[in-house]
Amino acid sequence: MSEHDEVRELLSLAAAGALDSSEEERVTRHIRSCALCSSALDDWRLIAGGLRRLPTPQPSRGMVERARAMAEIRFGEEAERRWNRNVMIFLVAFAWVLTLLSWPLVRLVSDGLQGLLDPRFNQAWIGFAGLTTLGWLGGGVAAVLLSIRQRRERRLA
Amino acid sequence: MGVESEVARLRRGDLDALAELIARYQNRLYRYLLRLVRQPAEAEDLFQQTWLRLAERIRHYDSNRSFEAWLFTLARNLAIDHLRRIRPDSLDEPISGDPQGETAAARLASSAPSVTEGIFEQERSGRLAGALETLPVVYREVLTLRFEEEMKLEEIAQVLGAPLSTVKSRLRRSLDQLRDCLEMRYPGENWQ
Numbered sequence: 063m064s065e066h067d068e069v070r071e072l073l074s075l076a077a078a079g080a081l082d083s084s085e086e087e088r089v090t091r092h093i094r095s096c097a098l099c100s101s102a103l104d105d106w107r108l109i110a111g112g113l114r115r116l117p118t119p120q121p122s123r124g125m126v127e128r129a130r131a132m133a134e135i136r137f138g139e140e141a142e143r144r145w146n147r148n149v150m151i152f153l154v155a156f157a158w159v160l161t162l163l164s165w166p167l168v169r170l171v172s173d174g175l176q177g178l179l180d181p182r183f184n185q186a187w188i189g190f191a192g193l194t195t196l197g198w199l200g201g202g203v204a205a206v207l208l209s210i211r212q213r214r215e216r217r218l219a
Numbered sequence: 220m221g222v223e224s225e226v227a228r229l230r231r232g233d234l235d236a237l238a239e240l241i242a243r244y245q246n247r248l249y250r251y252l253l254r255l256v257r258q259p260a261e262a263e264d265l266f267q268q269t270w271l272r273l274a275e276r277i278r279h280y281d282s283n284r285s286f287e288a289w290l291f292t293l294a295r296n297l298a299i300d301h302l303r304r305i306r307p308d309s310l311d312e313p314i315s316g317d318p319q320g321e322t323a324a325a326r327l328a329s330s331a332p333s334v335t336e337g338i339f340e341q342e343r344s345g346r347l348a349g350a351l352e353t354l355p356v357v358y359r360e361v362l363t364l365r366f367e368e369e370m371k372l373e374e375i376a377q378v379l380g381a382p383l384s385t386v387k388s389r390l391r392r393s394l395d396q397l398r399d400c401l402e403m404r405y406p407g408e409n410w411q
Contacts, residue, residue, distance in 0.1 A: 074394040078365055080372055080387060109398060112347045113366035121249035125263045130241050133270035134234050140275055141232060 065092065069099055077106035161194055222286050230277055241270060244287075247368055248294055254363040255298040257352055265301060269294040288377040291368070295360070295378055302356060350400045358393030365390060 069092040075081050076089045093100040169187050173180070222243070228236035248269060253262040272293050280289055351359060364375045376386045 071391075074391050074398075075387065078390055078394065080365070080390055106394070106398075109347075109394065109401070110366060112343065113351070113362060114369075116344055116348055116351075116367060118246050118250050118367070119253055119259075121245055121263065121266060125266065126241060126245050129267040129270045130238055132267055133237055133241070133274045136271045136274040137232075137234060137237065140278075144278075 066096060066099065069093075069096075070102065073099060073103045074106050076103060077110040161198070164194070165191055223282070226277070226280065226282070226286050230280075237270075237274070240273075244290060248290065250367060251291060251360075251363055252294055252298055254351070254359050254367070255295070255356055256301065261301065265294065265297050268297050272297060285374055285377065288370070288374045291364070291370075291378045292380070346405060347401070350397055350404060353400055354393060354396055357389060358396060361386065361389045362393050362397065 069089055072081060072085055072089050076086065081089065089099075089103070093103055165187075168190050172186050173184060222240070225236045225239050225243070229240065245266075249262060249266050252265045252269070253259060256262050256265065269290070273290065276293065280286070351362060354362070361375060361379070364370045364378060365372075370378070372383055372386050372390075375390075376383050379386060381389075
């Protein structure tokens with residue numbers, strides 16, 4: 063491909079202001095001596111100028127106001143959702159701490175200080191630990207199911 | 220007040236900042252969406268959805284990125300999903316072997332009277348806008364981002380999620396096709 067053909071390929075981008083400095087320099091150098099490319103670049107500039115001057119269609123004020131009102135409501139919903147999630151995380155963490163603390167406490171009450179230090183577990187303690195674990199597992203499954211349902215409802219809304 | 224401070228205030232929950240951002244971008248965003256989908260009713264619906272999406276995602280916005288590019292990316296993704304649902308073929312880039320470089324959907328669209336053409340008062344602008352509307356969506360969007368939104372190529376690349384080289388070649392092809400379309404529709408016309 064000749065220099066002329068290569069530069070000709072760059073003319074539309076030159077009018078769009080999309081060339082890098084070396085390409086721009088190349089085009090400028092070439093059009094000084096090539097009337098054909100100079101004229102073609104002018105044509106491209108006319109099109110580019112026309113595109114820049116296209117009138118901007120205006121959205122209706124009512125529609126913009128509706129968009130703003132809807133976005134504000136959604137913004138409030140999102141903030142509430144984040145608050146609810148943070149409260150839930152805090153409550154779950156708090157409940158876990160309480161549960162974990164209750165295990166040695168139950169052991170202390172049922173077997174005394176000696177029982178607390180005893181590495182073996184008695185049946186009452188194992189039963190209590192098993193029940194709380196089951197309770198937590200049940201709660202966890204319910205939370206997951208609820209969350210799936212909420213997501214589905216949000217998607218449908 | 221700058222865009223960054225409005226965005227920062229919005230992230231802190233200041234709804235006045237939302238109103239300011241909408242006022243700042245309403246015309247440009249609507250114009251961009253209208254160029255993509257061509258139907259005012261669809262553009263209005265997508266305009267509303269874009270601000271809803273922004274309300275949902277603003278906390279995920281990375282402030283190192285250009286807010287403008289991020290906002291237009293949200294709008295673009297919604298518009299592309301919309302077009303994919305209603306006119307899947309309109310998203311295809313023209314096949315290089317096709318001398319006219321048009322997709323079937325773009326051809327169908329070009330035979331119908333232009334909807335936004337009537338909005339423009341000046342005849343030549345209307346013709347240029349009409350020719351623009353006949354281009355495939357991938358070309359329309361790169362032209363509107365470059366010439367109407369006056370975005371830098373890097374920003375356009377962010378919005379499109381494409382490399383800079385792709386943006387450049389797409390811009391060149393879109394201008395070529397626009398010129399071909401103008402010459403075919405209005406032979407001998409001066410576009411000054």
